Each structure stands twice: as C-alpha cells, then as structure tokens.
Amino acid sequence: MARTLVQFDFPYPGPWGAEMAQAMDGLARDIAGEEGLLWKIWTESQADGLAGGIYVFETRAAAEAYRDKHAARLAEFGISDIRARLFDMNDTLSDITRAPL
C-alpha cells in the first residue's frame, strides 16, 4: 500500500488565524495521533470563506478511513459542501520539485 495524499476543503465561516488555532487546538492534537498520519498542513482562506487540509498518510487504507471519519465529523459541525480527494503522489516528479516526502 502506497503513501496517499488527502486534500480536504469546505466552506468555513471562521474563526481565522490565531483564534482558529486556539479553537482547534484539541482537534489538532487528536488528529496528530491519527492512525497512519505522517503530517497535515492546515489551510484557511478568509477571502474565499474556505478552510481545509493537506494530509499525507502511510497507506491508502489509512487515508480512506480518515476521509470517511473526518467528513462525518465536519458534517456534525454543520459543515456541508465538503470536497475530499485522495491522490497518489508522483515521487519522481515531486523529487525534482523538492517535495518534503
């Protein structure tokens, strides 16, 4: 099973920046312990009213399990129009462009 990238984004009303960091601190610590997670970058765009994340998992199975779990959690938060995509990573091309993999 190959490492898999998960791309999430969804409409999000805030809070942003430092306030978002405070509000999501517990969630981030929970996600840090997620089975098979190598890392997550937390994304936010106040201008577009969007937030999300870019994740790399050790295996496709871990990525799929997380996608399902996180989509359900976001829906419980009242978030809809969730866009979640799983991707393979092209390591040869990513090496050329200095990807941190």
Place this chain on the structure above:
Amino acid sequence: MARTLVQFDFPYPGPWGAEMAQAMDGLARDIAGEEGLLWKIWTESQADGLAGGIYVFETRAAAEAYRDKHAARLAEFGISDIRARLFDMNDTLSDITRAPL
C-alpha cells in the same frame, strides 16, 4: 507577505506513474526554477481521472503569479475545469500535526 499554499487539480487522461514522470520531466525541471517556489508535490488519481499539485510559495504574490501562469499553460494543453485555490497556512495547528513547513 506570508507563505502561501496553492492547490491545483483538474481532469487528466494520463499517462500515469512512471510514464507521467517521463512525459513531465522537462516541465518539472522548469517548475523547480519557478520564482518563489519552495516545493511542489505532484498528485495523480487514475481512479478519478484527476491530476494536480500542492505547492508552497514564499509569498502570496509569487503564488498568484504562478496560479495565473500555470492555469494558462494547462488550458494550452487542452485541459479545462481547472480548480485552483490559494490558502494561508495555520502554522500553529500545522506544527501540532508535524507539517513539513
């Protein structure tokens, strides 16, 4: 100006994997020299018929310039339905989840 993440994805018919790496080698070397680019991960999903990339740029201005340039280049390749989003990164939360930033 803060570091900015760029998320691109679009319908893509292949080639995939090693053949994609061969076909895009020159493009990857060009992108590696892009002004302000820290790194790019190359993404592909044969199952969904999608490809794209996750980029981190040193500044928002560099990210915006690249988004416009790359969207135009993809359109020249005959690719449509291009989805491109710029995001700030929440460094506090990303640190908790081991992001390579």
